[in-house]
Amino acid sequence: MNLRDLRYLLAVAEHGHFGRAAEACGVSQPTLSIQLRKLEETLGVTLFERTSKAVAPTTACARLIGHARAAVAEADALLAMARSLRDPLAGRFRLGIIPTLAPYLLPLVYAPLRAALPALEIEPWEEQTSALLERLRDHSLDAALLATEVDGPDLTSRELFAEPFLAALSPDHALAARDVVAEEELAADMLVLADGHCLRDQALAACGRSGALGGTLRASSLPTLLNMVAAGYGTTLIPGLAAGAARDAGLVLRPLAARAGRVVRIAWRSRFPRHAAVEGVADVIATRLRSFARGAAAGAV
Amino acid sequence: MNLRDLRYLLAVAEHGHFGRAAEACGVSQPTLSIQLRKLEETLGVTLFERTSKAVAPTTACARLIGHARAAVAEADALLAMARSLRDPLAGRFRLGIIPTLAPYLLPLVYAPLRAALPALEIEPWEEQTSALLERLRDHSLDAALLATEVDGPDLTSRELFAEPFLAALSPDHALAARDVVAEEELAADMLVLADGHCLRDQALAACGRSGALGGTLRASSLPTLLNMVAAGYGTTLIPGLAAGAARDAGLVLRPLAARAGRVVRIAWRSRFPRHAAVEGVADVIATRLRSFARGAAAGAV
DNA sequence: CGGCGTCCATAGATCATGTCTATTGATCGG
DNA sequence: CCGATCAATAGACATGATCTATGGACGCCG
Numbered sequence: 001m002n003l004r005d006l007r008y009l010l011a012v013a014e015h016g017h018f019g020r021a022a023e024a025c026g027v028s029q030p031t032l033s034i035q036l037r038k039l040e041e042t043l044g045v046t047l048f049e050r051t052s053k054a055v056a057p058t059t060a061c062a063r064l065i066g067h068a069r070a071a072v073a074e075a076d077a078l079l080a081m082a083r084s085l086r087d088p089l090a091g092r093f094r095l096g097i098i099p100t101l102a103p104y105l106l107p108l109v110y111a112p113l114r115a116a117l118p119a120l121e122i123e124p125w126e127e128q129t130s131a132l133l134e135r136l137r138d139h140s141l142d143a144a145l146l147a148t149e150v151d152g153p154d155l156t157s158r159e160l161f162a163e164p165f166l167a168a169l170s171p172d173h174a175l176a177a178r179d180v181v182a183e184e185e186l187a188a189d190m191l192v193l194a195d196g197h198c199l200r201d202q203a204l205a206a207c208g209r210s211g212a213l214g215g216t217l218r219a220s221s222l223p224t225l226l227n228m229v230a231a232g233y234g235t236t237l238i239p240g241l242a243a244g245a246a247r248d249a250g251l252v253l254r255p256l257a258a259r260a261g262r263v264v265r266i267a268w269r270s271r272f273p274r275h276a277a278v279e280g281v282a283d284v285i286a287t288r289l290r291s292f293a294r295g296a297a298a299g300a301v
Numbered sequence: 302m303n304l305r306d307l308r309y310l311l312a313v314a315e316h317g318h319f320g321r322a323a324e325a326c327g328v329s330q331p332t333l334s335i336q337l338r339k340l341e342e343t344l345g346v347t348l349f350e351r352t353s354k355a356v357a358p359t360t361a362c363a364r365l366i367g368h369a370r371a372a373v374a375e376a377d378a379l380l381a382m383a384r385s386l387r388d389p390l391a392g393r394f395r396l397g398i399i400p401t402l403a404p405y406l407l408p409l410v411y412a413p414l415r416a417a418l419p420a421l422e423i424e425p426w427e428e429q430t431s432a433l434l435e436r437l438r439d440h441s442l443d444a445a446l447l448a449t450e451v452d453g454p455d456l457t458s459r460e461l462f463a464e465p466f467l468a469a470l471s472p473d474h475a476l477a478a479r480d481v482v483a484e485e486e487l488a489a490d491m492l493v494l495a496d497g498h499c500l501r502d503q504a505l506a507a508c509g510r511s512g513a514l515g516g517t518l519r520a521s522s523l524p525t526l527l528n529m530v531a532a533g534y535g536t537t538l539i540p541g542l543a544a545g546a547a548r549d550a551g552l553v554l555r556p557l558a559a560r561a562g563r564v565v566r567i568a569w570r571s572r573f574p575r576h577a578a579v580e581g582v583a584d585v586i587a588t589r590l591r592s593f594a595r596g597a598a599a600g601a602v
Numbered sequence: 603c604g605g606c607g608t609c610c611a612t613a614g615a616t617c618a619t620g621t622c623t624a625t626t627g628a629t630c631g632g
Numbered sequence: 633c634c635g636a637t638c639a640a641t642a643g644a645c646a647t648g649a650t651c652t653a654t655g656g657a658c659g660c661c662g
Contacts, residue, residue: 001377004620018639033640038619043383046574051455052629052638056440058574059393060386063380071375075302078368081537082344094359104624137359139350152353153658197409227435273347273359305649319610332650333610341646353609353658456628 003075005039006068007030012048013065016055038163070180088274090119095281096132096144097124100199100222101264109285116284120277128196136269143268143278145285147239149199150267157267160283161289164261167208167254168229168238168246175235175254182257183207189234192223194218199262203237206260226251240292264289304376306340309333313349314366317356354435383485391420396582397445398425398432401523402565405542406446410586417585420580428504429497437570444569444579446586448540449499451568458568461585463588465562468509468555469530469539469547476536476555482557484508490535492526495519500563504538507561526551541593565590 011021012032040047070212078209085091097105097263101213107123108134113122125132125141136155157258167181173180187207193200195218199291217224222242229236236245239262244255266282313333314324323333332482341348348362386392397507398406407425414423426433428444433445437456451458468482476482488508494501496519523543527550530537540545540563544554567583569576 001304001380003302003372003376006376019637027620028641030641034613035620037640043385045378045383049570049572049574050639051538051572055639058441060383063386064382067379067382072303072366074372074375075307077302077342078307078365078372079302081348081368082361085364124322142360171568220579251608269350271352273349273350276383289479320608327650328649330610331612331652336649351610356610463620 001037001042005073006072008035009047009061009068009078009242010038010065010134010154012036012055013057013061018055023246035158045046072163080160087119087251088276089117089280092121092123093143093274093277093281094123094141096135098129098144098146098198099126099131100193100197100239101146101147102126103222104239104245105264105289106283108241109288112284112288113281117280120210122281128171129198130196133267136267139269142272142274143281145264146198147262147264154270155267156270157265159265160178160264160282160286161290161292162261163238164248164259165203165237165256166240166243167256167270168226168236168256169252170230171250171252172232173235173252176252180257181254183237183260184282186235186237190220191234191236192226193222193225194220201238202260202262206237206256206258223249281291302340302343304373306336306498307373308417309336310340310348310362310369310372313356313365313504314362316356321589338582339410361405377446385576388420390418390575390596393422393424393443394575394578394582395424395426395441395443397436397442398427398431399445399447399496399499400427400542401498402417402426402446402448402542404523405546406565406586406590409542410589411588413585414582417549418578418581421581423582430499431497434568439567440570443573443575444567444582446563446565447499447568448563449504450566454512455571456568457568457571461475461565461567461583461587463562464593465541465560466538466546466557469527469537469552470535470555471531471533472532472551472553474553477553480554481558482539482555484561486535487538492529492535492537493519494523494526495521500540503561507557507559535558 007057008021008025008027011024015021015024017028018033018036022181023030026030036047043064044272045060045064046058047064049056049058089251102124107154113120115252125135127135129146129148131283133150133155136142136144146157147163167175169176169181175185183206185207187209188207190203190207192203200218222238223245225236226238226242226246228234237256237260238253246253246254265279266285268278270280303531305335309322309326309328312325313319316322316325319334320330323330326333337348344365346361346365347359349357350357350363358567366378381427403425414421426436428436429450430447433442434451434456435447435521436442446461447458448464468476468487470482476486483506486508488510490506490510491510493504501519520529523539524546526537527539527543529535531551538552538557538561567579567586569579573579
């Protein structure tokens with residue numbers, strides 16, 4: 001049994017006439033006659049009482065036709081929905097973002113993304129790198145904004161922009177008097193984020209330390225960390241996009257001598273079919289942040 | 302798009318594995334792969350993200366799959382219902398019966414019909430001949446029990462049994478003293494049914510009258526007619542099966558000299574597909590009434 | 603790190619079947 | 633009794649579903 005056969009059945013029931021039903025279905029009358037007879041044979045039920053005068057549905061047909069109508073309607077609904085889902089630049093797009101990036105990047109790119117991809121319903125999801133990678137791999141995210149390389153052939157990534165780190169100091173810190181701070185000078189009293197944040201490892205690596213100091217307080221979020229530094233508990237190293245928030249917290253920011261920084265990338269499953277959506281999002285973010293990256297390259301933030 | 306394709310889609314979504322899905326569908330893996338790819342092309346939507354490791358439905362697929370499931374379920378329901386409708390000796394059977402027959406025949410044949418055709422749900426419909434023929438022709442009845450021949454090639458009929466008429470008299474009527482009454486003797490004061498009852502015309506014809514007497518009361522039903530005769534308003538001629546009811550009404554019954562009577566037939570549309578049901582019903586009634594017909598032929602009721 | 607197994611995609615051949623045009627048969631009306 | 637109408641049938645044709653065999657990508661394991 002075929003959906004086409006059910007459409008033929010409905011057409012004959014509606015028109016009560018093989019010729020007109022065939023015309024409505026866009027086929028010849030013999031075709032419709034044959035197919036309907038085959039349907040009757042497969043069902044084992046006579047569907048119509050045929051006369052040269054009229055074609056009347058049997059009672060069996062009357063009881064079956066509701067299901068036929070429902071099946072055809074569902075198939076048509078599926079086709080219509082497929083048409084609306086056809087655009088890869090439309091629909092839900094679940095985008096993971098690491099916590100040290102989300103609060104500072106999203107406000108910058110949200111409006112441009114809406115403007116460039118109006119049909120794309122971006123759902124941000126904030127979590128640490130490893131969790132995002134896991135969610136990418138189990139298909140609960142479509143793409144993720146990270147500050148690390150991704151490994152494995154199942155994932156692909158594209159560089160979006162370079163984000164320089166900055167030394168963040170309380171105004172009364174000794175280094176606050178300097179124009180430029182060398183990364184190693186921060187090592188002595190640097191505060192870092194909790195385990196799992198990629199920024200923690202990158203900050204430690206930038207100033208030549210392999211691990212955090214024993215007993216060092218580990219902030220669970222960047223805003224917390226900024227407040228700790230502002231309160232004079234130590235120094236830290238922040239990503240450039242957080243500069244505004246850091247200044248608002250009353251911190252003094254200084255460029256780094258060796259220009260340590262991180263590269264923000266977008267990552268996705270290599271086989272993810274809506275590649276166009278990923279590229280679209282990536283293009284918008286890269287374009288929006290181009291000036292920022294240029295400024296960073298010039299050493300000015 | 303095809304119901305088969307939708308079944309393939311559901312199988313792949315369920316198993317997450319082309320090979321096992323193909324096995325479940327009873328086809329080879331390449332077949333399923335090709336058909337699914339074609340489905341993706343016709344829909345314009347990628348349905349699965351394929352890896353050698355796993356096959357994951359896309360978000361678009363997740364939204365479409367509900368409709369696919371519904372369409373397939375409706376089709377399956379249709380097939381299941383068709384299976385149950387396949388037996389022509391099962392299901393509703395709308396049987397018209399003329400009013401001068403129904404109350405006396407139905408009690409005789411109801412139980413035998415239930416016993417012989419347990420799956421046939423017979424729905425009796427009591428109306429006069431012309432209305433029954435109309436309903437037969439417009440498909441609102443499946444068959445009808447009549448006491449007249451039917452004309453036209455669109456209808457067919459089969460004789461079931463012969464039903465003799467009897468003279469019905471009030472006990473104090475002059476003719477009640479006789480053993481046998483000649484049909485013509487009833488003509489003088491015979492009461493008849495209202496227009497439209499075939500019994501009316503047949504009774505008049507039997508006693509040689511072309512029309513009813515002027516001012517004669519025309520009962521709208523046979524029970525009413527019996528009571529009128531019992532009350533002494535005249536004589537009448539009743540169908541044999543009504544003998545019991547007539548005696549209960551206090552009437553005297555006498556056989557007719559010329560053995561006037563009527564033939565009860567079952568009629569149906571020549572193209573009616575459930576011919577087996579008609580034959581089944583006809584056989585049961587003819588068998589049940591065979592003794593009656595023999596008795597009638599022998600002159601004893 | 604190289605063979606091996608798993609899994610989906612592709613190629614080419616084959617077979618089933620849906621569709622067409624032309625025609626027949628049945629039925630009805632003038 | 634003849635012509636019109638309508639569904640069924642016949643035969644040719646083309647599409648398309650399916651199969652087996654094979655290729656290519658990937659992960660596993662010694």
